[in-house]
Amino acid sequence: MQIPDYMVVPSLVVVVIILLGIAFWARYKTVGPDEAMVVTGSFLGSRNVMSEEKDRKIKIVRGGGAFILPIFQQAEYLSLLSLKLDVSTPEVYTELGVPVLTDGVAIIKIGGSVEDVVTAAEQFMGKPTEALKAEAQEVLEGHLRAILGSMTVEEIYRNRDKFAQEVQAVAAKDLKKMGLQIVSFTIKDVRDKHGYLDALGKPRIATVKRDAEIAEAEAVRDARVQKAKAEQEGQKAELLRDTFIAEAEKEKVLKIASYKREQDMAKAEADQAYFIQEARSKQSVVDEQMKVELVRKDKEIELEAKEILKKERQYDAEVKKRADADRYAVEVSAEADKA
Template sequence: MEFGIWIVVGIVAFILIALLGVFVTKYRTAGPDEALIVTGSYLGGKNVHTDEAGNKIKIIRGGGTFLLPVFQQAKPLSLLSSKLEVTTPEVYTEQGVPVMADGTAIIKIGGSIGEIATAAEQFLGKTKDDRENEAKEVLEGHLRSILGSMTVEEIYKNRDKFSQEVQRVASQDLAKMGLIIVSFTIKEVRDKNGYLDSLGKPRIAQVKRDADMATADADKETRIKRAEAAKEAKKAELERATEIAEAEKINQLKMAEFRREQDIARANADQAYDLETARAKQEVTEHEMQIKIIERQKQIELEAKEIQRRELQYDSEVKKKADADRYSVEQSATAEKMKQMAEADAHQYRVEATAKAEAERVRLDGVARADAQRAQGESEAEVIRLKGLAEAEAKQKVAEAFERFGQAAVLDMVLKMLPEYAKQVAAPLGNIDKITVVDTGGNGEGGANKVTGYATNLMATMQETLKASSGIDVKELLENLSGKHNVRESIDALTYEMRESKHKEEAREEEPV
């Protein structure tokens, strides 16, 4: 039983495989560039073409069909286009001029069912070359006929019309073969007698003339344009150079202005720094001067107090009037010397400070100069004021000394002044570089001796001059100092006053409290 089943299965499988093999071998497809021509019985009604005689063929494009074994067969028909080179021998035109023409035509089988069926009837079973040769003969024949019906000028001047006419006439015959003309062009029309060349010479000459004129005009225009372009370029270059120069000038001016502003700012900063430095130095100088002036004042006060202390000491010791006078004169001279030294130091320091302030002032300008001058003026005014106070105090002390010690102090001052007075009198003579004496004189009283005698005469008259101007009689002072007149009386009176003063103090001390 099982064996029988396997036999049935094997038979069925064999039948299926056989049917599948038949189907695979009998199913045909057509590519995009071809048409499948199916002939035979049982073609159906789709894609079937029937000619006038009742013959049927089935055309398959871009698809496939199953061929019934024994009843149907199929052959492919190429639908690819073909390129044909069409050439004619010498053909006499309407004017009797022999010409030859070369053209190119592209043909293919039409795309409709009827055109494919017609082409299948004509070319199925033939090669591609056979089909191209037949189409070429048709085209050449029509090309020759068209050449014979036209003049050379028409062919030469209007090739498009010539090729269109050939294509129109040939298309009718090719359509009967199932072919269509895709494109047809005339490549060349020529002759062996030079007719076409002669035909074109006038035109060539005209064209050459026009070309030469056009070339000349073009050259002229070119030269004009080139000159204008060169002019414009030169103008542009000059303008550009001017702009660059102007920009450089503006840049240089800006740089100069920037440097000037920097210099001004730097100068202002330096000036401000120098001004502040000068002010600081001036303040320090003024402060130092004030300190030194105060120190000198304190020193003078101390010296004056020292003089007073010594006077009291001499009073308490009850020295002799002559010793007291001598000591007082010495102390007065010492005080005067110290005062003069203090004044000289103050004057020297003031001169140095003024010179330093002046040097700093010269380095500054503008506001610094004004500030320095104002500060210097205030400084000098303060110095003068303090000096005046110091001199007033010193003169007061001197006046007190003069009042206390009398003519002895005056005589001491006059004696110290005499050398300076003699120096100033003789100074003009020392400044004389060269002198020419005209007066020879006599007895040694003229010439150069007389010149040197001027100083001696001035010194001789100094006593009278001093007495007339200040009321001080040097001779009388010397006589009083030597005891010839009233020195003794002054001493006795001073001794009496000192004793009375001492007795009064002792009496006050003895009074009960």
């Protein structure tokens, strides 16, 4: 299929752009936080670039990325991870001529500044990590021997931290020239083959044992004293508690007695009021009965009076009737006599 003439130029431009993109992607290098990329060559720019003798420049890239120009630039990597070194010395004579052996542990790493990375790149780029560790170990062991020769066994024995700090401070200057820094340095062991340190420690051990025994005896004594005080306080507390209980019991009994007395008085008053009310009720009943009896008697008297009056009236009527009858008889008789 033939491409039209008007599509040739745009197609070439697209192809060129794609090729440039692939080339850029292939030549763009990234760096992790635990490493540094050392870029050498031309057209390095000015950021994180150091110039050396004869106008030789080195660019350091950390925690980012950079485009490496083909032909003109080259990139290599340095690890910034820490390294552990076991440092030891053969017998070294101290200030007073006592031979001792020491073991220590150092943690080192390439410094974080651009200058440190450039210095380390100059000395260790392309070398294995073991070479870096070996050179740093030689420096540390040399200074360790030097510091041992300037101190007494007693000073080393009693203050290992100061001893380690002096070694670290002196060795750090030389390691700085190699682009390295000491993260930490610790003395693990100081010993000798003649029993000097053991003899040096015996008085201290005896003192510690003695102090421990004294402390134990004092602790036992204090425990007994505290126990006696606690028992005494306990007895006081029990006595106080018993007193409180007795007083509470007494108060309870008094309250119960007072309540019972009040209850009895109230009951007596209630009983008396009941008897009085009962008497009043009986009296009221008697009064009512008397009233009823009086009414009954009044009724009887009234009835008797009425009966008497009735009888009187009957009697009067009978008397009048007999009188009238007698008068009539007299009148009749008189009339008869007249006739």
